[in-house]
Amino acid sequence: MKNYNRKEKIFKICNKKIDAILIKNNVDPYIDNNFFYFTDLEEGIFEGCSTILYPEQISELIISELEYESSKKSKDNVNIFNNKMQYDQFILEFLSSSKNIGLNFNNILLKDYVDLQKLLPKAEFYNVSKEISDLRVIKDKNEIDRIKKACNIVDSVMEKIPNMVYKGITENQLAAEIDYSMQKNGAKKTAFNTISSFGKNTAEPHYSHGQVKLKKGYFILCDFGANFRNYNSDITRTFIFGTPNRKQLSMHETIVNAQKIAFNEIKAEVKANKIHDKVYSYIEKTEFKSLFIHSTGHSIGLNVHDIGAGFSPDCEIFLKENMVFTVEPGIYLPKFGGVRIEDDILINKDGFELLTNVSRNLIEI
Amino acid sequence: MKNYNRKEKIFKICNKKIDAILIKNNVDPYIDNNFFYFTDLEEGIFEGCSTILYPEQISELIISELEYESSKKSKDNVNIFNNKMQYDQFILEFLSSSKNIGLNFNNILLKDYVDLQKLLPKAEFYNVSKEISDLRVIKDKNEIDRIKKACNIVDSVMEKIPNMVYKGITENQLAAEIDYSMQKNGAKKTAFNTISSFGKNTAEPHYSHGQVKLKKGYFILCDFGANFRNYNSDITRTFIFGTPNRKQLSMHETIVNAQKIAFNEIKAEVKANKIHDKVYSYIEKTEFKSLFIHSTGHSIGLNVHDIGAGFSPDCEIFLKENMVFTVEPGIYLPKFGGVRIEDDILINKDGFELLTNVSRNLIEI
Numbered sequence: 038m039k040n041y042n043r044k045e046k047i048f049k050i051c052n053k054k055i056d057a058i059l060i061k062n063n064v065d066p067y068i069d070n071n072f073f074y075f076t077d078l079e080e081g082i083f084e085g086c087s088t089i090l091y092p093e094q095i096s097e098l099i100i101s102e103l104e105y106e107s108s109k110k111s112k113d114n115v116n117i118f119n120n121k122m123q124y125d126q127f128i129l130e131f132l133s134s135s136k137n138i139g140l141n142f143n144n145i146l147l148k149d150y151v152d153l154q155k156l157l158p159k160a161e162f163y164n165v166s167k168e169i170s171d172l173r174v175i176k177d178k179n180e181i182d183r184i185k186k187a188c189n190i191v192d193s194v195m196e197k198i199p200n201m202v203y204k205g206i207t208e209n210q211l212a213a214e215i216d217y218s219m220q221k222n223g224a225k226k227t228a229f230n231t232i233s234s235f236g237k238n239t240a241e242p243h244y245s246h247g248q249v250k251l252k253k254g255y256f257i258l259c260d261f262g263a264n265f266r267n268y269n270s271d272i273t274r275t276f277i278f279g280t281p282n283r284k285q286l287s288m289h290e291t292i293v294n295a296q297k298i299a300f301n302e303i304k305a306e307v308k309a310n311k312i313h314d315k316v317y318s319y320i321e322k323t324e325f326k327s328l329f330i331h332s333t334g335h336s337i338g339l340n341v342h343d344i345g346a347g348f349s350p351d352c353e354i355f356l357k358e359n360m361v362f363t364v365e366p367g368i369y370l371p372k373f374g375g376v377r378i379e380d381d382i383l384i385n386k387d388g389f390e391l392l393t394n395v396s397r398n399l400i401e402i
Numbered sequence: 403m404k405n406y407n408r409k410e411k412i413f414k415i416c417n418k419k420i421d422a423i424l425i426k427n428n429v430d431p432y433i434d435n436n437f438f439y440f441t442d443l444e445e446g447i448f449e450g451c452s453t454i455l456y457p458e459q460i461s462e463l464i465i466s467e468l469e470y471e472s473s474k475k476s477k478d479n480v481n482i483f484n485n486k487m488q489y490d491q492f493i494l495e496f497l498s499s500s501k502n503i504g505l506n507f508n509n510i511l512l513k514d515y516v517d518l519q520k521l522l523p524k525a526e527f528y529n530v531s532k533e534i535s536d537l538r539v540i541k542d543k544n545e546i547d548r549i550k551k552a553c554n555i556v557d558s559v560m561e562k563i564p565n566m567v568y569k570g571i572t573e574n575q576l577a578a579e580i581d582y583s584m585q586k587n588g589a590k591k592t593a594f595n596t597i598s599s600f601g602k603n604t605a606e607p608h609y610s611h612g613q614v615k616l617k618k619g620y621f622i623l624c625d626f627g628a629n630f631r632n633y634n635s636d637i638t639r640t641f642i643f644g645t646p647n648r649k650q651l652s653m654h655e656t657i658v659n660a661q662k663i664a665f666n667e668i669k670a671e672v673k674a675n676k677i678h679d680k681v682y683s684y685i686e687k688t689e690f691k692s693l694f695i696h697s698t699g700h701s702i703g704l705n706v707h708d709i710g711a712g713f714s715p716d717c718e719i720f721l722k723e724n725m726v727f728t729v730e731p732g733i734y735l736p737k738f739g740g741v742r743i744e745d746d747i748l749i750n751k752d753g754f755e756l757l758t759n760v761s762r763n764l765i766e767i
Contacts, residue, residue: 064707065594066431067509081608082595084707102695106606106736120715140512144432147515148507148531166513213585220578225610229430230447230591241471243446245590330467342429342449350485371471 043075043172048092050168056135058090058165059128061149069144070339071169073267081107085124088113089131099127128156139165143344166344174336174345175359180268181383184338184361186223187270188381188392190263194218195274195395198259199402202278208233208246211259219263228262228269228341239275239375242331242367253279256374257402262341269341271363272393273379276402288368288376289400291323295366296378296397299333299348303364304388309352316348316366328368337361337381360384361392408440408537413457415533421500423455423530424493426514434509435704436534438632446472450489453478454496464492493521504530508709531709539701539710540724546748548633549703549726551588553746553757555628556637559583560760563624564767567643573598573611576624584628593627593634593706604640604740607696607732618644621739622767627706634706636728637758638744641767653733653741654765656688660731661743661762664698664713668729669753674717681713681731693733702726702746725749726757 048055060075062068064084073079076088076098086100096113108115116131118124132138138157140150143166153162176184194215201214212233219227233246239258251257260273275292277285295316302312313333320329332349335342338361346354348362362384367377381392413420425440427433429449438444441453441463451465461478473480483489497503503522505515508531518527541549559580566579577598584592598611604623616622625638640657642650660681667677678698685694697714700707703726711719713727727749732742746757 063508064705066433068431080606080610083608103607105695106734107608142513142516143428143511145512146508147505147510147512148529150512150515151507151529164513164516209585209588209590213582216585217578217582220574220581223574225574226592226595241445242468243448243472245445330470340429369471 044090044096047090047165047168047172050171051139051165053163054137055139055163055165056091056137057132058139059087059132059153060090060141061087061145063146063149067146069141070267071141071144071173074173074339076111076113078108078111079266080110083107087128097127097131099124099131125156128153132157132160135160137161137163139163141169142166143170170345173338173343174354175357176338176361177359180338181359181361183266183268184270184381184383185392187228187263187265187268188272190219190222190224190265191261191270191272192393192395193222194261194263195259195272198257198274198276199399202251202257202402204251204253204278206251208235208238208249212246215259215261219261222263224263224265225267226264228264228271232258232260234258237372237374240369240371240373242369242375242377251278254282256285256376258375258377260377260379267339269337269339270381270393271337271341271379272381272395273365273367273377274395274397274399275376275378277400278402281400284373286400288325288370288374291320291325292366292368292376292378293397295319295329296364296380299364299366300389303356303382303384305356305358305384305386307356309346309348309354309356310350312348313350320366320368325368325370328370329366330369331367334363334365337363356384358384358386409455409461412455412530412533412537415536416504416530418528419502420504420528420530421456421502422497423504424452424497424518425455425506426452426510428511428514432511434506435632436506436509436538439538439704441476441478443473443476444632445475448472452493462492462496464489464496490521493518497522497525500525502526502528504528506534507531508535535710538703538708539719540722541703541726542724545633545703546724546726548631549635549746549748550757552593552628552630552633552635553637555584555587555589555630556626556635557758557760558587559626559628560624560637560639563622563639563641564764567616567622567767569616569618569643571616573600573603573614577611580624580626584626587628589628589630590632591629593629593636597623597625599623602737602739605734605736605738607734607740607742616643619647621650621741623740623742625742625744632704634702634704635746635758636702636706636744637746637760638730638732638742639760639762639764640741640743642765643767646765649738651765653690653735653739656685656690657731657733657741657743658762660684660694661729661745664729664731665754668721668747668749670721670723670749670751672721674711674713674719674721675715677713678715685731685733690733690735693735694731695734696732699728699730702728721749723749723751
């Protein structure tokens with residue numbers, strides 16, 4: 038039923054009359070998560086596989102023999118190919134009579150598009166990425182339940198960080214402990230490469246982890262996520278190992294306040310970029326002017342940086358009930374360090390619900 | 403020097419006169435690893451960032467402010483953008499005078515291509531995927547060293563599996579132990595989502611792990627890889643928990659023999675698909691006919707399923723020195739179980755070198 042509704046909706050919100058929508062995976066990691074969204078399959082990788090959605094017919098799954106066992110849970114028609122020629126044959130069989138074909142330009146590789154054009158020279162291809170985004174940015178109950186579980190996992194792991202660290206532990210070792218703890222708590226895998234940075238490395242927002250050993254007075258920045266049944270969470274906390282100095286305290290306080298400013302603004306019907314503007318303006322008025330160098334948050338779901346929206350300067354969509362976002366202000370002082378705090382929230386009738394709840398105020402560990 | 407050589411080579415092997423090559427990342431996981439290949443950067447994610455290579459000029463890096471710290475190790479020209487407009491401005495600045503622009507069709511998203519066409523309406527875009535593949539399939543010393551380290555990590559973890567398992571351990575728990583052990587042994591992250599399957603789940607080649615508890619007589623299939631400084635390894639072993647029955651023994655023996663057949667054939671100047679054909683023909687003559695449902699191996703490097711080649715029916719390239727492959731025959735009997743054994747090898751002057759060495763003959767644990 039759930040799948041059927043998603044499929045119904047996507048054709049309903051397309052402006053043009055679309056005869057079929059093709060979702061095409063390439064090799065891992067070039068997998069379009071919409072394949073899982075529309076099939077509701079959970080296991081398997083489905084490299085090179087496709088699903089074709091129709092407005093009023095059962096979907097066709099075109100999958101490699103390798104994935105046959107994984108596809109058995111599907112309610113769609115399953116078609117098995119052994120080589121590219123057989124794959125192409127299925128595409129011809131299921132799409133030759135479709136004139137207007139929807140493709141997700143945001144996740145299909147150029148090579149696959151070129152191949153499709155050759156195979157179906159009479160077809161017109163339309164970009165349905167925006168429609169898919171509009172659909173996916175609003176989560177249904179099944180999705181929210183999985184995200185909440187993913188959030189519970191990171192909450193319980195973050196709570197243990199003060200007990201995990203000790204003088205001399207390396208960034209790598211802490212990352213290993215974090216990932217292990219997430220999996221022991223039920224994560225299928227990490228949502229992304231865990232960031233566990235110490236000292237001045239915290240000033241590099243996407244630094245992951247290395248051989249640096251923890252020393253007194255260092256920043257500790259932990260940014261990680263859990264994947265639970267294909268849905269993700271994303272949390273960040275920044276601590277100081279030992280007694281913080283004035284600047285560290287001030288950076289931490291600024292970011293806690295910046296996040297509060299976001300929280301005060303987030304509710305349905307507000308424009309997404311307004312949240313970022315408020316946070317950005319606040320930081321620009323502090324001593325940390327010009328050090329907030331990314332967006333205030335992103336939609337999260339099947340993808341960590343999920344499609345559709347974010348608290349970013351360019352995002353003009355209006356917030357709606359059942360959207361899920363991260364809220365993650367941060368400031369980065371080169372050669373000194375960075376502070377970021379990140380939580381996941383669900384927009385609801387009353388404003389929003391915090392999905393991650395571990396203390397945001399803990400500084401010294 | 404190393405980067406310069408890679409860049410020199412790519413322009414040299416292009417048939418057409420190419421004025422510039424643009425490598426464009428989108429959001430994670432739609433990252434083109436060629437960005438790291440040609441910049442030799444290791445840290446950072448570089449979402450939405452690009453590098454532009456020229457035949458006789460220093461490369462341009464176009465990166466978001468967020469990645470500035472991570473880009474500092476680069477020897478290329480670094481250009482920082484804060485929003486899409488600024489990114490576009492750099493593209494115009496660095497590519498307006500280039501007529502023939504090379505793109506990697508295999509890893510660029512259709513959306514990014516459409517944007518580029520609008521931005522540079524006079525440019526001709528050429529697909530340089532094949533040239534990039536031809537270059538990357540042959541590994542240089544720096545790459546081989548990293549792959550060997552990644553292989554050492556999985557070897558030492560696989561060796562510990564017999565001590566990790568016990569009656570009642572779940573697939574999830576074993577996966578957590580494997581991943582933890584890889585990271586403790588120096589992996590930056592797992593190369594891919596670890597497969598740790600028990601019993602009849604082993605018949606599903608891309609099943610990852612779940613709540614199934616280990617029982618006497620079950621198959622245990624462990625397929626995992628380590629990422630070390632952006633390079634990957636990939637290993638698989640299949641065991642039986644307790645005393646194997648006749649069929650299990652026979653499956654295991656068949657696959658050990660199938661791998662030996664591959665090993666006997668692998669050497670420079672042999673066609674890649676010949677390796678697969680030999681292994682396939684052998685299995686077709688056994689009682690497990692028609693149960694070998696995937697290729698015999700794939701190139702491995704910056705990507706797990708690395709570009710350029712594989713021991714697959716369609717791959718007609720000739721093996722060359724310094725190519726790195728996995729060798730992974732497997733058979734899958736639905737509702738009963740599967741056996742796969744996988745090792746990584748480096749083609750050399752004398753045939754090949756095995757990069758993973760943990761016992762292939764251990765059956766009962």
